[in-house]
Amino acid sequence: MNPEYKKEVWKVVKIGLFLFVTIFLLLPYLIQISTFFHERGHQRELNGYGIENSYSFNLLQTIPNFFDPKQDKLGVTKFDLKGYQALDKYQRIKINIAGIVSDLRFLFLIGIYLAFINIYTYYKIRFKKDYNLKWILAVNWILFMWLIALVQITVANITYGSGDVYQLIRFLHV
Numbered sequence: 451m452n453p454e455y456k457k458e459v460w461k462v463v464k465i466g467l468f469l470f471v472t473i474f475l476l477l478p479y480l481i482q483i484s485t486f487f488h489e490r491g492h493q494r495e496l497n498g499y500g501i502e503n504s505y506s507f508n509l510l511q512t513i514p515n516f517f518d519p520k521q522d523k524l525g526v527t528k529f530d531l532k533g534y535q536a537l538d539k540y541q542r543i544k545i546n547i548a549g550i551v552s553d554l555r556f557l558f559l560i561g562i563y564l565a566f567i568n569i570y571t572y573y574k575i576r577f578k579k580d581y582n583l584k585w586i587l588a589v590n591w592i593l594f595m596w597l598i599a600l601v602q603i604t605v606a607n608i609t610y611g612s613g614d615v616y617q618l619i620r621f622l623h624v
Contacts, residue, residue, distance in 0.1 A: 472592050478516035478524075480596045481603065482507065484556050485524040488607075491548035492527045496534070499541060503529035523612075539622055546618035553604040560597045564590060 489505050496503040507525035508515075515521045534542065567586060574580045607613040 468588065469591075472595060474517075475513065476592060477595050477599060478513045479509075480592070481516060481599055482509070482512045482524055484553065484596075484600055484603075487556065488549040488552045489525050489527045491552035492529075492545060495545040495548045496527070496529050499533070499537060499545070501530050501533040501537075503527055535621065542621060543618060546614045549614050550604065550607060553600060553607065557597065557600055557604065560593050560600070564593055564597070 486505075486507070493503050493505060505525060505527050512524060515524055534545070537545070567590060571583060571586055571590075574583065574586075608615050610616065
């Protein structure tokens with residue numbers, strides 16, 4: 451077999467392995483990290499009002515749950531519902547919106563990073579004539595996939611029946 455052909459096949463295999471690992475192994479855990487901070491936002495607000503709460507997640511089920519279309523959440527904050535219902539509307543709004551605000555912070559930070567790193571990439575190509583961008587492209591790919599997944603999750607959290615906004619509306623009438 452031609453050595454140049456082997457070299458090109460090996461490049462394709464490495465890229466394929468990288469894509470597989472990032473999409474099927476790394477991305478679910480990145481989403482688990484942002485889910486943790488989303489739920490942590492709810493917990494901080496609940497703690498601020500003295501409402502008992504706890505957060506539970508299962509790291510072993512992260513990957514299967516991430517790819518299960520029937521799975522609603524990767525982590526859940528459980529709290530004293532009577533204590534929550536005793537709060538006024540504005541306090542409940544603050545608790546429910548805290549998770550979405552956390553998601554928006556992640557989206558903003560990832561977007562800022564991508565903007566700055568792409569400006570740096572442009573500088574490297576245009577002025578330094580340095581075309582070795584493997585690591586920059588790899589990190590950009592991972593963060594872009596995380597960004598896309600977070601956008602989808604945030605939109606679902608705002609519009610889906612078991613999302614924070616729907617739950618807020620449901621409990622505002624109580």
